[in-house]
Amino acid sequence: MTDPKAILLDIEGTTSSISFVADELFPYARRHLAAFVQNHPEVSAPILAEVPGDDRVATLLRWIDEDRKETPLKTLQGLIWAQGYADGELKGHVYPDTPEALRRWTQAGLPVFIYSSGSIAAQKLIFGHSVAGDLTPLLSGYFDTTTGPKRETGSYAKIADAIGAMPGDVLFVSDIQAEIDAARDAGLQALLIDREGDAGDVHSLAEIRA
Structure with missing residues (x-):
């Protein structure tokens, strides 16, 4: 080299650690996703517009379960985690x-x-x-x-x-x-x-x- x-x-x-993302971050985003979308429509709307399907929240939750690397999901997860870090719930x-x-x-x-x-x-x-x-x-x-x-x-x-x-x-x-x-x-x-x-x-x- x-x-x-x-x-x-x-x-x-x-x-x-992989376990931090898999065992802490992903479940945190999953738990808070529906409420975040509902409580922050102005931020969530353009992200949801990039998600296929009639029930876009369900699609996002499925993507989390499948560990999909979809950009709309990653963007939304980042926003949810930002709130968790700001609240001191995540390190x-x-x-x-x-x-x-x-x-x-x-x-x-x-x-x-x-x-x-x-x-x-x-x-x-x-x-x-x-x-x-x-x-x-x-x-x-x-x-x-x-x-x-x-x-x-x-x-x-x-x-x-x-x-x-x-x-x-x-x-x-x-x-x-x-x-x-x-x-x-x-x-x-x-x-x-x-x-x-x-x-x-x-x-x-x-x-x-x-």
């Missing part, structure tokens, strides 16, 4: 090595970016209201599915262009092999992180001495 000039990180399984999980790595890279002059299937708003909430405090000053930018699917090569080429870096100068870290493959096909450096087993290139962000 050559020294990268920028770091690009996935969230679930990389900076934060974003990050692994202990995450803030340490973010500080290390930032101090070394490396900009750090996030690329997750969760909306940019939701990403900012996790890092802005994390169990380790506000980590957003350590991040230089965010990307979500509006850039493109995470398993498509073109998405990573777009991100490298957006941050003004050659693809080979960007290091992407994720726990999903298909995403790693797509990033490598785009010319990025990429490392598979496996926090629970021995299948990955690394097992924590502490191992990445970029």
Whole structure:
């Protein structure tokens, strides 16, 4: 691996536990979705317009159950989570090595970016209201599915262009092999992180001495 000039990180399984999203965030959004739509019609209406079906709330709930990466759902979830974070009911999980790595890279002059299937708003909430405090000053930018699917090569080429870096100068870290493959096909450096087993290139962000 050559020294990268920028770091690009996935969230679930990389900076934060999958269980936090699956066991806390998704159920929270599911519980509050119908009431949020009813109580915030002016915000919800343009989002619901992008959802197919006669019963659009039911469609959204089904998408949550199916873990669909649909942009309207991600947008609405982000708004619901924003309320939960503001009320102090939610705190974003990050692994202990995450803030340490973010500080290390930032101090070394490396900009750090996030690329997750969760909306940019939701990403900012996790890092802005994390169990380790506000980590957003350590991040230089965010990307979500509006850039493109995470398993498509073109998405990573777009991100490298957006941050003004050659693809080979960007290091992407994720726990999903298909995403790693797509990033490598785009010319990025990429490392598979496996926090629970021995299948990955690394097992924590502490191992990445970029």
